[in-house]
Amino acid sequence: MNFRKKILNFSIGMTILVILWQMVIWIGDYQEALLPSPLSVAKAIIAMIVDGTLFVHLQVSLGRFIAGYLLAVIPAIMLGMLLGRSPRVWQVIDPIVQVLRPVSPVAWSPFIVLWFGIGNMPAIAIIFIAAFFPVLLTTVAGVKKIDRSYLKIAENLEIKNWQLMYKFIFPAAFPSVVSGLRLALGTAWIFLVAGEMIGAQSGLGFLIVDARNMLNLDYVLAGIIFIGVCGFLLDRLISVFEGWVGKHFGMVRG
Incomplete structure (x- = not known):
């Protein structure tokens, strides 16, 4: 019943969006x-579904996204747990992170294209950044918020090294980690499209640029819709992952 309610709410929301879209055209008297x-x-x-164009570009984009996202979040979580446990080291690293973090990944694109050329790697590198x-910042923040009493209990039980990280620190910091994963997912998906507009000859971003150059704005909007729907589905996958990890560690989801 809960799933049906979600589908109903999604359908209502999309219907309202389409109605508003059509009303803007009528009120503004916009031509096609x-x-x-x-x-x-x-x-x-x-048309793109029938001729297979959608699936070709979608497969390429998802491949790039998964590669760049996993290459980023796995080391970010591991490094974040280590730095969260080392306040003095984090005090040195934090200023470096705070200087680099606000820089848009696209700003690095001239160097990325020079280093990696044209193809998959520029988009993957932009997603990584x-x-x-x-993920790094939210993981560090989550580890630093862990109640010290839990760590003392772990010390009394002589749980050390990777078991401490796996059994205590990661589950305790997981709510913050999930927040970082969701934030990173949305940001990385946005910049995937930007990366494909700059240094790629395929993918959803390239599809939009190519359609724009051909003045096929209906295909441009179709590409935008695909990007939005894929971003929504990826966010739902993060929710599924959160539930799976919560069950694995015996955590109750809110």
Whole structure:
């Protein structure tokens, strides 16, 4: 019943969005060349599904995203747990992170293209930069908030090294880690599209740029819709992962 309610709410929300979209066209008296109608975009979506264009670009984008995201979040979590346990080291590292973190990943694109050329690696590198810092910072913050009494109990039980990290620190810091994973996912997905617009010849970002160059704005909006839907589904996957980890460690989800 809960799942059906979510589907119903999603359908209502999308219907309202389509109605507002059509109303903007009517009120603004926009031509199809300036703002395609929902019907035109729906036809473009069907056309890309039928000819396979969507799945080709989507597969490439998801492959790049998964590679860059995992390359970022796994070391970020591990490093964040270590730095959270080492306040003095973090005091030295923190200023470096705070200087690099606000820099947009796209700002590094001239160097990234020079270093990695054209293809998959520029987009993966941009995703890595976008996802690394949010997960690192939230993991460090989560570890620093752990009640010291739990760590004392672990010391009394002579639990040390990786078992301490796995059995105590990671579960205690997990709510903060999940927040970082979600933030990193949204940021990385946004910059994936930006990366594909800069240094790629395939993917959803390239699909939008190519359609724009051909003045096919219905395909541009279709690409935007695909990006939004994929971002939504990826966020749902993070929720599933959160539930799985919560059950594994015996944590109750809120």
